Amino acid sequence: MATTAEIVQGISQVMANTYDGALDENGEPIKVGLKREEGHPINDSRVMDGFKVSFPANQICIHYHAEVKLKEVYANGFESDLEQMIEDIASFIKKEYKKVTGSALSLKKAGELDAIVQNTSRVRTWVQAKCYYDIGGVDAEGINDASEDRLEDSFRKFLEQDSGDKRPSNDKTKAPTPGQPSHAGGGKVHARKDVSSPHKAE
Numbered sequence: 001m002a003t004t005a006e007i008v009q010g011i012s013q014v015m016a017n018t019y020d021g022a023l024d025e026n027g028e029p030i031k032v033g034l035k036r037e038e039g040h041p042i043n044d045s046r047v048m049d050g051f052k053v054s055f056p057a058n059q060i061c062i063h064y065h066a067e068v069k070l071k072e073v074y075a076n077g078f079e080s081d082l083e084q085m086i087e088d089i090a091s092f093i094k095k096e097y098k099k100v101t102g103s104a105l106s107l108k109k110a111g112e113l114d115a116i117v118q119n120t121s122r123v124r125t126w127v128q129a130k131c132y133y134d135i136g137g138v139d140a141e142g143i144n145d146a147s148e149d150r151l152e153d154s155f156r157k158f159l160e161q162d163s164g165d166k167r168p169s170n171d172k173t174k175a176p177t178p179g180q181p182s183h184a185g186g187g188k189v190h191a192r193k194d195v196s197s198p199h200k201a202e
Contacts, residue, residue: 002103007135008055010101014093015053033088035066051089056132059110062086062093063130070125073117082129083113090133106136 002010022030031037035047049066064086072078090107097105115129 002101002137006101007105007137010097010103010105011053011055011060011093013100014096017096018051018092020050032092033085051086053093058135059132060093060107060135061130061132062089063128064089065126065128067124067126068117070119073125073127079113079115082115082127083131086113086129086131107133108136110134 017030018032020036024030029037032051034051035049039046047067049064051062051064054061054063064082090109094105094107097103110132113129113131115127117125117127119125
């Protein structure tokens with residue numbers, strides 16, 4: 001079974017070959033399923049989109065971003081199209097991971113799609129979407145899992161020496177006399193609230 005570091009290295013190698021214009025070992029363009037791969041690279045207007053990944057604990061998060069038109073945003077099935085795009089990206093990662101490492105990669109969808117659409121003008125609009133997948137064979141703690149107490153015994157014993165409010169034996173500071181003004185911070189001196197004090201609290 002591959003270690004967590006080996007799985008991350010394998011996925012990182014896959015991501016290194018996903019830039020726009022990347023070629024495989026036969027000199028053919030690598031097809032991920034992105035919109036930028038559609039049409040002629042010179043004659044047709046190309047859609048700018050791409051993806052990246054991050055590794056939160058025992059998961060992989062696939063981030064997808066693309067320029068879109070407002071009519072696409074308001075059309076039926078926009079969210080399902082985003083989900084399908086991220087699913088295609090996950091399938092591509094698993095397939096290329098198999099080629100790079102020789103072993104299979106298990107990805108299981110965790111949670112729902114998270115997407116946000118923003119615009120800078122009436123013309124330029126883009127979408128940012130992400131989805132989490134559990135990585136099989138990774139023994140790291142999940143984000144929502146309760147953490148275990150892993151303090152070393154020596155450090156735990158040091159913390160247990162806390163005396164709380166008890167004053168140390170070498171503290172010779174005298175306690176304020178009842179009614180005596182005392183400094184309360186912030187550059188002000190407040191009178192202690194005592195019935196026998198001639199001072200009044202500010």
